[in-house]
Amino acid sequence: MPNEPNITPAQVSEHGLSTDEYNTILNVMGREPNLTELGIFSVMWSEHCSYKSSKHWLKTLPTEAPWVICGPGENAGVVDIGDGKAAIFKMESHNHPSFIEPYQGAATGVGGILRDVFTMGARPIANMNALRFGAPEDPRTRHLVAGVVAGVGGYGNCVGVPTVGGEVNFDAAYNGNILVNAMTVGLADADRIFYSAAAGIGNPVVYVGSKTGRDGIHGATMASAEFDDATEEKRPTVQVGDPFTEKLLIEACLELMATDAIVAIQDMGAAGLTCSSVEMADKGGVGIDLDIDKVPQREAGMTPYEVMLSESQERMLMVLRPGAEAAAKAIFDKWQLDFAVVGRVTDTGRFIGRVNGVEVFDIPVRPLVDQSPEYQRPWVKTPAPMPLAPVTAPMAHMEALQALLGGPDLSSRRWVWEQYDNSVMANTVRKPGGDAAIVRIHGSNRGLAIATDCTPRYCLADPHQGGAQAVAEVWRNLTAVGARPLAITDCLNFGNPERPETMGQFVGCIQGMGEACRSLDFPVVSGNVSLYNETHGQAILPTPAIGGIGVLDDLERYADLALRRSDDHLLLIGESRGHLGQTIYLRQLLQRRDGPPPPVDLATERRTGDFVRSLIADGTVDTCHDLSDGGLLVAGAEMAMAGNIGLDLEGPDDPAFWFGEDQARYLLAVPGSIAASVLQQAEKSRVPARTVGRTGGQALTLNAGAPISLRELRRSHEAWLPDYMQNA
Amino acid sequence: MKASVIVFPGSNCDRDIQIALANSIGGPVDMVWHGETEMAKTDLIVLPGGFSFGDYLRCGAMSARSPVMREVVSRAGQGVAVLGICNGFQILLEAGLLPGALLLNAGRNFVCREVNIRVENSQTPFTNRYEQGQVLRIPVAHHDGQYFADADTLAELRARDRIAFRYCGIDGNGDAGGPDYSPANPNGSIDDIAGIFNDRKTVLGLMPHPERAADPVHGGTDGRGLLDSLVSALS
Numbered sequence: 001m002p003n004e005p006n007i008t009p010a011q012v013s014e015h016g017l018s019t020d021e022y023n024t025i026l027n028v029m030g031r032e033p034n035l036t037e038l039g040i041f042s043v044m045w046s047e048h049c050s051y052k053s054s055k056h057w058l059k060t061l062p063t064e065a066p067w068v069i070c071g072p073g074e075n076a077g078v079v080d081i082g083d084g085k086a087a088i089f090k091m092e093s094h095n096h097p098s099f100i101e102p103y104q105g106a107a108t109g110v111g112g113i114l115r116d117v118f119t120m121g122a123r124p125i126a127n128m129n130a131l132r133f134g135a136p137e138d139p140r141t142r143h144l145v146a147g148v149v150a151g152v153g154g155y156g157n158c159v160g161v162p163t164v165g166g167e168v169n170f171d172a173a174y175n176g177n178i179l180v181n182a183m184t185v186g187l188a189d190a191d192r193i194f195y196s197a198a199a200g201i202g203n204p205v206v207y208v209g210s211k212t213g214r215d216g217i218h219g220a221t222m223a224s225a226e227f228d229d230a231t232e233e234k235r236p237t238v239q240v241g242d243p244f245t246e247k248l249l250i251e252a253c254l255e256l257m258a259t260d261a262i263v264a265i266q267d268m269g270a271a272g273l274t275c276s277s278v279e280m281a282d283k284g285g286v287g288i289d290l291d292i293d294k295v296p297q298r299e300a301g302m303t304p305y306e307v308m309l310s311e312s313q314e315r316m317l318m319v320l321r322p323g324a325e326a327a328a329k330a331i332f333d334k335w336q337l338d339f340a341v342v343g344r345v346t347d348t349g350r351f352i353g354r355v356n357g358v359e360v361f362d363i364p365v366r367p368l369v370d371q372s373p374e375y376q377r378p379w380v381k382t383p384a385p386m387p388l389a390p391v392t393a394p395m396a397h398m399e400a401l402q403a404l405l406g407g408p409d410l411s412s413r414r415w416v417w418e419q420y421d422n423s424v425m426a427n428t429v430r431k432p433g434g435d436a437a438i439v440r441i442h443g444s445n446r447g448l449a450i451a452t453d454c455t456p457r458y459c460l461a462d463p464h465q466g467g468a469q470a471v472a473e474v475w476r477n478l479t480a481v482g483a484r485p486l487a488i489t490d491c492l493n494f495g496n497p498e499r500p501e502t503m504g505q506f507v508g509c510i511q512g513m514g515e516a517c518r519s520l521d522f523p524v525v526s527g528n529v530s531l532y533n534e535t536h537g538q539a540i541l542p543t544p545a546i547g548g549i550g551v552l553d554d555l556e557r558y559a560d561l562a563l564r565r566s567d568d569h570l571l572l573i574g575e576s577r578g579h580l581g582q583t584i585y586l587r588q589l590l591q592r593r594d595g596p597p598p599p600v601d602l603a604t605e606r607r608t609g610d611f612v613r614s615l616i617a618d619g620t621v622d623t624c625h626d627l628s629d630g631g632l633l634v635a636g637a638e639m640a641m642a643g644n645i646g647l648d649l650e651g652p653d654d655p656a657f658w659f660g661e662d663q664a665r666y667l668l669a670v671p672g673s674i675a676a677s678v679l680q681q682a683e684k685s686r687v688p689a690r691t692v693g694r695t696g697g698q699a700l701t702l703n704a705g706a707p708i709s710l711r712e713l714r715r716s717h718e719a720w721l722p723d724y725m726q727n728a
Numbered sequence: 729m730k731a732s733v734i735v736f737p738g739s740n741c742d743r744d745i746q747i748a749l750a751n752s753i754g755g756p757v758d759m760v761w762h763g764e765t766e767m768a769k770t771d772l773i774v775l776p777g778g779f780s781f782g783d784y785l786r787c788g789a790m791s792a793r794s795p796v797m798r799e800v801v802s803r804a805g806q807g808v809a810v811l812g813i814c815n816g817f818q819i820l821l822e823a824g825l826l827p828g829a830l831l832l833n834a835g836r837n838f839v840c841r842e843v844n845i846r847v848e849n850s851q852t853p854f855t856n857r858y859e860q861g862q863v864l865r866i867p868v869a870h871h872d873g874q875y876f877a878d879a880d881t882l883a884e885l886r887a888r889d890r891i892a893f894r895y896c897g898i899d900g901n902g903d904a905g906g907p908d909y910s911p912a913n914p915n916g917s918i919d920d921i922a923g924i925f926n927d928r929k930t931v932l933g934l935m936p937h938p939e940r941a942a943d944p945v946h947g948g949t950d951g952r953g954l955l956d957s958l959v960s961a962l963s
Contacts, residue, residue, distance in 0.1 A: 150837070150838075153838050154838075157779070157838055157840075157869070157871075158738070158740075158779040158782065158783070159740070160740025160741070160778060160779070242782070243779070243782065244737075244738050244779060244781065244782025244783075244784070245782075247737075247738055247740065247779070247782075248737055248738070335737065336737065417840075418837075418838075418839055418840055418841050419837050419838045419839070419840070420838075420840060421838070421840045421869040422840055422869075423840065423867050423869060423937070423940045423946070424740055424741060424744070424777075424869065424940075425743075425744060426741075426744035426747065426748070426939055426940050426942075426943070426946065427945075428946075429945055429946075429947075440945055555945060714909070715909070718909070
């Protein structure tokens with residue numbers, strides 16, 4: 001090992017390591033590490049890679065079901081979807097980089113999650129995203145929205161994977177920390193899944209893809225700290241993406257995966273070559289020797305430290321069967337991608353790097369992984385919210401409806417999703433704008449439904465209810481199109497876990513999520529945690545974004561929210577108690593954020609959802625929308641606008657009825673001839689149901705009051721976001 | 729009928745058009761790698777959509793210089809039908825098989841939406857299954873789709889019935905008929921041009937994606953007529 005100066009306490013702290021953590025490193029090594037070794041420990045033990053604050057709680061989430069092929073721990077979750085096919089999916093955050101450099105941050109977020117999915121043998125078939133920005137009034141918001149949306153689109157469009165849906169929220173709590181959560185769903189043969197455990201002593205370790213440059217060094221460490229005034233200086237830690245190379249990499253990897261050359265494969269994501277090598281070695285219980293000088297490099301003079309910590313994009317690491325190198329190289333040559341044998345699998349259990357034969361680091365693999373810190377961070381339970389103070393309607397209901405539909409929370413997101421190619425691959429059945437997107441399972445008449453959701457204001461008021469609600473709403477979104485919900489991925493975005501209040505939000509959300517997952521048979525199969533989303537002590541709203549998938553057995557039978565016929569009866573399914581606490585109505589029209597969020601009754605949720613799904617599956621119902629933000633009147637208006645058919649609504653003259661956000665509710669539109677029978681079936685299933693309106697005409701009318709034309713409603717609904725962005 | 733789809737690095741609608749064409753033809757469709765210098769006998773060559781060579785330099789510019797393009801240009805000269813969709817249209821312009829240019833969208837953003845296009849010449853191998861003036865609803869998805877040509881070229885295109893499709897409103901509306909009342913012309917193309925022919929009507933380039941409106945599952949099948957027209961004309 002070359003002589004190097006001693007590690008100073010300042011270096012330890014610059015690497016985000018505590019004194020205790022450094023002492024553990026000294027123990028593991030039995031000597032002082034050199035700088036490269038310190039760097040390797042620091043990224044492996046960063047919050048981002050080690051989950052040191054969250055691990056304890058993540059273990060409490062249910063991860064199993066008969067249809068789960070692979071749960072958390074691999075690059076992505078794998079679920080059996082029948083007919084010998086598997087869906088592989090995951091959601092991941094790219095929050096910190098996207099705030100610093102929105103276009104590249106968002107683009108590489110998409111690139112990273114795509115790699116997690118095709119690494120496992122799947123062709124990516126759909127992207128989704130969940131974006132959260134600061135208040136519209138914040139001077140940075142427009143620039144961030146424009147950059148993130150262009151980045152998401154720029155990457156996904158170029159690789160040719162449709163972006164089929166997502167969500168966009170605004171709240172002042174995200175002013176200093178936006179959230180960019182990207183999800184990819186892929187399709188694979190259930191018996192052709194690729195894993196990351198290295199095996200076969202002496203087998204070649206192969207590097208493919210782009211060359212390694214100096215970009216993204218310390219990205220994982222940056223993503224594990226709060227922001228301050230020096231945040232701008234962190235721009236060099238943001239990686240630069242090249243979706244063209246990613247597209248070539250997908251095709252080359254899938255071509256190679258059709259042969260029997262690959263023993264193990266892992267993408268290089270956070271902490272790059274370090275994390276991928278260590279994870280592959282650890283999972284296989286083997287060692288890995290790397291010849292760092294063999295790593296394809298974009299620039300001359302890179303140190304081993306830089307090569308090992310670079311987060312350059314579009315790179316993969318593989319262990320090949322002996323003798324498969326030439327055939328594999330031919331494939332990567334065809335796609336004009338770098339291919340280099342950079343090391344061997346060993347039986348030493350050590351992770352050793354050499355430059356021109358000279359050892360530059362030597363770390364035992366097991367303790368590098370096993371002895372990573374795990375913290376039981378102190379936490380305090382979030383106090384129960386005060387009861388809701390009385391609410392007086394500030395304006396007529398129809399006026400309120402118009403204000404909500406034309407406001408930042410509920411206005412149309414068309415400006416966003418028209419920048420995403422949603423129909424490439426020619427399998428998109430339901431495009432953005434519905435409750436869940438639907439893509440056809442290639443070559444079949446079956447479909448996958450995909451939804452993402454989370455209501456952070458509920459999570460802030462009551463983390464437990466909010467966590468449960470996020471899971472329940474995704475389940476409901478999938479149900480509303482008729483799909484059988486299968487599993488979720490989670491992307492847990494929170495503030496600084498070293499604050500007991502923030503940790504309390506995290507714990508509460510996890511507990512609520514776990515409860516909902518168990519009650520709904522909806523396990524977590526993959527996920528990601530993003531902590532330290534905080535600037536100057538101002539944390540984001542607790543945001544456990546949930547992405548879920550479900551299966552549709554027959555694409556002839558799914559439901560859509562757009563009204564299809566005149567003279568349909570509009571049926572409200574589920575119980576309406578008129579819950580106004582934490583609603584959009586309260587927040588936007590009364591500037592109030594008080595009261596508890598709507599309670600989630602999981603048994604009711606399940607009973608109601610199963611009832612609705614059975615009606616769609618047997619062909620009785622083809623028009624359905626779940627009730628969420630904004631409640632009944634907003635949902636009805638969305639159905640009318642989407643179908644360009646009007647609605648006459650009738651019900652109590654109470655804002656809580658029209659704008660309450662009670663859970664486990666759906667609106668169905670059915671022909672008059674079967675409305676009575678549907679209501680009877682509901683009664684038999686112990687599901688409350690009532691008629692609240694009739695379809696027809698070109699306007700929305702409430703209790704025979706003055707109508708609003710759909711044209712007028714749509715104009716205000718469609719205008720807000722483009723108008724806002726045009727003033728950039 | 730025999731059809732061949734050229735695959736460039738970064739093509740991403742190659743499989744989509746292959747499947748849609750195979751459905752119309754009722755038989756297999758050849759895929760030809762861009763690096764090939766020879767091509768088997770074929771009745772139709774398709775340059776698919778996507779981001780060939782990552783749109784680097786200029787959309788379609790590098791692909792137009794791929795080895796296989798020499799062969800494509802030569803076959804086009806012999807009268808073999810050539811269809812370029814989206815990025816394929818851009819490549820046809822860069823290869824000189826069609827006149828004009830495709831600029832950044834007037835709205836400056838990528839745009840993916842369903843648009844209406846009117847069939848302006850139904851007497852061609854690409855459009856014989858449509859009525860003259862028929863309005864089709866087909867998606868576009870592009871960043872650089874604003875067609876531009878100088879006045880002389882435009883006059884020539886009009887005079888020789890070389891404008892294949894124009895973006896249009898429906899039911900007398902000037903908008904695209906979508907719920908947001910967005911303009912009929914999604915990208916600012918001159919004279920609302922969505923696609924053009926060569927003088928012999930054997931080469932067509934268009935921005936909309938017929939292969940994404942070719943199956944009931946897409947929510948519409950208006951694009952299938954274009955592929956069926958080719959089968960009628962070339963079989």
